[in-house]
Each structure stands twice: as structure tokens, then as C-alpha cells.
Amino acid sequence: MASRSNSPISGIQSLLRDERFWKIAFQGLILLFVVNLLWHFSATLNDNMLNRGTQFGFGFLGNPAGFAIGESLLDYRAQDAYSKAIQAGIVNSLRVMIVGVILATSVGITAGVASFSDNWLLYKLSRAYVGLVRNVPLLLQLFFWYLAVFFSFPAPRSPFVFPNSDASWLILSKKGIYLPGPSFTPATWNGLILLAVSLLLIGLFIRSINVIRSGQYRGGLGALLNYGVSIALIPVLLIAEFFLLFNWSTEAGIYFKGALPALISNPQGLWVIVLLVLLLPLVLLSRWRTQLIVEQGQSGKPQLLAIAALILFGILIVLFALGWEAPVAGMNDEGAFTGGVTGGLRLSLEYAAIVTGLTFYTGAFIAEIVRAGIQSVSQGQWEAARSLGLSSGLAMRMVVFPQALRVIIPPLNSEFMNLAKNSSLALAIGYPDLYSIANTTFNQTGRPVEVFLLMMATYLVINLLISVNMNQLNSAVQFKER
Known part of the structure; x- marks a missing residue:
């Protein structure tokens, strides 16, 4: 006679008493509820659209847009399709986001470190900047930069x-800001933007590979979904990387060339690729030098000389191989300005205003993050650095700041995503970003649902890419416990 403990009823009872089962079951029920809710919303939306005599779809994207865009790196004309107009808006938004992230990080780190300066004036300036900018609405700051600063420039003549x-x-005028710049074609600038997006996608690709290799699917429904999504993402990312990096065609709705073809088509673009390739030996040499110093007690001087030589080579490329041109103001025979400017890098007033506003606004929040990160490092680290004879600047750069990164990077992730989302405020000052062009599109087509879904998907993908790559960077700087 079988024992009671081996009966099916006993097995079910033990399963019901298992805490892990209830965790998975609860997650499964929540997932079913969310799927059912989305299905209900989509069915209701479809019924409402049918009652209005319309049908959900994106076929309207192939129709001629019929409106002009003030500035675009794509060869866009008013008779082009809505899909090209939206792609032009995405590229314009990426121009703001990429430059804004770089400049805001530089301003924020500088202001955050300056708040620990021994110089009284520098300290007060950094604290006044943070206190003022953080407490003024971003939209008001954008109006200030555009109307009070940039729009007060003199007339073009x-x-x-x-x-x-x-x-x-x-050269400053109401026509724009002209600076010395490399002789890049619009396709080359577009290639650089696509290359930056490709690097973010590569970070997501590496993360997906690591999830599969480490077998993180064990341990619950969430981990299982993570594993499944990682598997599904790999072919999608490979296809996306092909279009972003290697696509040569401008037909079939893809209105931009891939990053590498766009860069290879210009001699200066080839030197940009060389600069990016130089980063690999620089990283390897730096790690090798650190390993020799820490594990073998060597000076690492040969590796330092090699790093210095590579940096010098990179500086020479930047200075002499990119074809820098200075702007030249047009003048007539009588020596009067004609209003035209040739050469150099032109920044429209709208672009300069949105980038400047986002830079200083986000930089103020980043400064507080940097200050909090530095304060998280114990005072003993400062004292130990000074006991070795390091100045305050060297102690900050070589001892304190590297340790503060583990506290700085997680909130920095949020600020980068906020900057990407806040770029949609460019509509207020007339810069043709994604939101501005999408707003015109749904007003003309009467397709707000489809257009807003495209906008939401675009901002969602951009923010997810930022989050994934910043999380990987955060993992790299965390202390490794043994």
C-alpha cells in the first residue's frame, strides 16, 4: 500500500505551500491581466475608429507631406513622404540629445567638482549656478536663451x-551662429549620428549575449521572460545594425545611408573611423598598465609612453586631417556685408537655444549628483591621498572621483533620459525635432493615434538604449567582491 506522503494530493499540497510557486503564479496573473487590458484597449480603439470611418494603419506615411522643414541633415523636400519627414525629425532630435548629453555631462562634472574647490569665488559661482538653474522651469529658460540671448543678435547685414x-x-547674426568646423557633408554628420545610435545598439546586443551565456533564465518568470526577450532581440538588433551601419540604399523608405558608407564617402569621415579605432589600443594599454602597476609593482612607463603617442596622433588627426574651415562673411566691392556666410559650421538660433538650455539645465542636476557622489567617499580617502603628497586636484582625479562613480552613474542614467525626453520642448522655440514634425503630421493627416504611437515608440527605444548602456557602465565601475 502506497504511503500517504507519495499520493498526488500530497504533491499538490506541497506545491501550494511553496512560496516560489506563488511568486511565479502571481507574476503570471499580472501578465495575463496586463495583456487582457491592452487587448481591451486596442479593441475599443479599433471600434471607435471604425465608427468614425477610419481604419487603424500606417499607410498614410507613404503620402506626400506637403510641408517644409527648416533644417535637416536628410535631403528632405516638401513633396517627400511623411515617413521621410518623421525620419528627419528623429535625426534632428538625436542631434540635440547626443550633443546635449556630452555638453551637460561636461558642465555638470565641472560644476560638481568646483563645489569642492579651495577657491572661494569658484565655489560660490558653482553653488549659485546650481541653485539658480535648478529652480527655474526649463521652458522659461528656453525662452530666455532664444528670445533674450540668441534672438538679440544683429541683423545678417x-x-x-x-x-x-x-x-x-x-560670426553671430540672426541667421545663425557660425564657428570653425570640419568640412563634413550633411551625409557625414548623419553618419556620425547613426554611428552613435549603433554603439548604443551594440551595447544592448552585448547585454543580450551576456544574459544568454550566463543562463539568467533560471529563478522565476521575470528571469525567464528576460531570457526569451534577449533571444528575440538578437536577430532584430542584427537587422537594425545592418541598416544603420551598412545600408547603401536610399530607396524603399530608408532615406539615410548607413553610418559607415556615409563616413567612407568623405575623406574626413575616414579619419573619424581611424580615431574610433584608436580607442581600442588606448583601452587595452591602459588596462595593461594598471595590471602591471597593481600586480607586479612596475612603473608602467613604456605603456604610458605608448598611450601618450596614440593620444598625440589622435590630436594631430583632429587638428590637421578633418579639413577645418573658418566661416567667411560675404562682402561686396564696397566692403559692406552682404548677409551671406561661407564655410565653417552653422548652428541655427533654434538649435543653439535648445542645446544651450538643455545643457545648463541638466548640467545643474548632474552637478548635484556629482557632489553627492564625491561626498559619499569617506574622508579617510582624502587624508590617505594627501599623505602621499597628492595635491587636491590630483587626489580628486586619481583617488576620490573614480570611487565616486559607483554612486554617480545610477542617477546620471535618469538625467540622460530626462534630457532625451525634455528635447521635445524644442517645439516651443520652433526647432523641427521629432515632436514638432509629428505634431504637424497628425494635424494634416488626422491620424493622432498612429503618430503618437510612433513618437512613443521612438522615445521609448532611445531611453531604453540609454538605460541599458548606463547600467552596463554602472556594473563595470562597481567594486568586485571576492
Whole structure:
């Protein structure tokens, strides 16, 4: 006669008493509820659209847009399709996000570190900047930069030229801001933007590979979904990388060339690729030098010399191989300005205003994050660095700041995503970003649902890419316990 403990009823009872079963069951029920809710919403939406005589779909994207875009790196014309207009808006938004992240990080780190400066004036300036900018709404700051600062520039026929008309390095007028810049074509700039997005996608690809290799699917429904999504993402990412990096065609709705073809088509673009390739030996040499110093007690001087040589080579490429051009203001035979400017890098007033506003606004929050991260490092680390004879600057750069990164990076992730989302405020000052173009599109087509879904998906993907890559960076700087 079988024992009672081996009966089916006993097995079910033990399963019901298992805490792990209830955790998975609860997650499964929540997932079913969310799927059912989304299905109900989509069915209701479809019924409402049918009652209005319309049907959900994205076929309207192939229709001619019929409106012009003030500035675009794509060769866009008013008779092009809505899909090209939206792609032009995405590229314009990425221009703001990429430059804004770089500049805001630089400003934030500088202001955050300056709050620990021994210089009284520098300390007060950093604290005044953070206190003022963080407490003024971003939209108000954008209006200030655009209307009070940039829109007060002189007329195109009487521009501000620095230092003089014979050697102009800076030209300011209501037509735009002209700076010395590399002789890149619009396709080359577009290639650089696509390359930056490709690097974010590569980070997501590496993360998916690591999830599969480490077998993180064990341990619950959430981990199982994570594993399944990682498997599904790999072919999608490979296809996306092909279009972003290697696509040569401008037909079939893909209106931009891939990053590498766009860069290879320009001699200066090839040097940009060389600069990116130089990063690999720099990282390897730096790690090798650190390993020799820590594990073998060597000086690492040969590796340091090699790193210095590579950096010098990179500086020479930047200075002499990118074809830098200074802006030249057009003048007639009588020596009067004509309003035209040739050469150099042109920034529209709208682009300059949105980038400047986002830079200083986000930089103020980043400064507080940096200050909190530095304060998280114990005072003993400062004292130990000074006992070795390091100055305050060297102690900050070599001892304190590297340890503070583990506290700085997680909230920095949120600030980067906030900057990406806040870029949609460019509509207020007339910069044609994704939201501005999408707003015009759904007003003309009467398709707000489809257009808003496209916008939501775009901002969601961009923020997910930022989050994934920042999380990987955060894992890299965390202390490794043994």
C-alpha cells in the first residue's frame, strides 16, 4: 500500500505551500491581466475608429507631406513622404540629445567638482549656478536663451565678427551662429549620428549575449521572460545594425545611408573611423598598465609612453586631417556685408537655444549628483591621498572621483533620459525635432493615434538604449567582491 506522503494530493499540497510557486503564479496573473487590458484597449480603439470611418494603419506615411522643414541633415523636400519627414525629425532630435548629453555631462562634472574647490569665488559661482538653474522651469529658460540671448543678435547685414572680417573665427547674426568646423557633408554628420545610435545598439546586443551565456533564465518568470526577450532581440538588433551601419540604399523608405558608407564617402569621415579605432589600443594599454602597476609593482612607463603617442596622433588627426574651415562673411566691392556666410559650421538660433538650455539645465542636476557622489567617499580617502603628497586636484582625479562613480552613474542614467525626453520642448522655440514634425503630421493627416504611437515608440527605444548602456557602465565601475 502506497504511503500517504507519495499520493498526488500530497504533491499538490506541497506545491501550494511553496512560496516560489506563488511568486511565479502571481507574476503570471499580472501578465495575463496586463495583456487582457491592452487587448481591451486596442479593441475599443479599433471600434471607435471604425465608427468614425477610419481604419487603424500606417499607410498614410507613404503620402506626400506637403510641408517644409527648416533644417535637416536628410535631403528632405516638401513633396517627400511623411515617413521621410518623421525620419528627419528623429535625426534632428538625436542631434540635440547626443550633443546635449556630452555638453551637460561636461558642465555638470565641472560644476560638481568646483563645489569642492579651495577657491572661494569658484565655489560660490558653482553653488549659485546650481541653485539658480535648478529652480527655474526649463521652458522659461528656453525662452530666455532664444528670445533674450540668441534672438538679440544683429541683423545678417551687420553681423558680429570676431576677431575681424579678415580672420573671422566667430560670426553671430540672426541667421545663425557660425564657428570653425570640419568640412563634413550633411551625409557625414548623419553618419556620425547613426554611428552613435549603433554603439548604443551594440551595447544592448552585448547585454543580450551576456544574459544568454550566463543562463539568467533560471529563478522565476521575470528571469525567464528576460531570457526569451534577449533571444528575440538578437536577430532584430542584427537587422537594425545592418541598416544603420551598412545600408547603401536610399530607396524603399530608408532615406539615410548607413553610418559607415556615409563616413567612407568623405575623406574626413575616414579619419573619424581611424580615431574610433584608436580607442581600442588606448583601452587595452591602459588596462595593461594598471595590471602591471597593481600586480607586479612596475612603473608602467613604456605603456604610458605608448598611450601618450596614440593620444598625440589622435590630436594631430583632429587638428590637421578633418579639413577645418573658418566661416567667411560675404562682402561686396564696397566692403559692406552682404548677409551671406561661407564655410565653417552653422548652428541655427533654434538649435543653439535648445542645446544651450538643455545643457545648463541638466548640467545643474548632474552637478548635484556629482557632489553627492564625491561626498559619499569617506574622508579617510582624502587624508590617505594627501599623505602621499597628492595635491587636491590630483587626489580628486586619481583617488576620490573614480570611487565616486559607483554612486554617480545610477542617477546620471535618469538625467540622460530626462534630457532625451525634455528635447521635445524644442517645439516651443520652433526647432523641427521629432515632436514638432509629428505634431504637424497628425494635424494634416488626422491620424493622432498612429503618430503618437510612433513618437512613443521612438522615445521609448532611445531611453531604453540609454538605460541599458548606463547600467552596463554602472556594473563595470562597481567594486568586485571576492
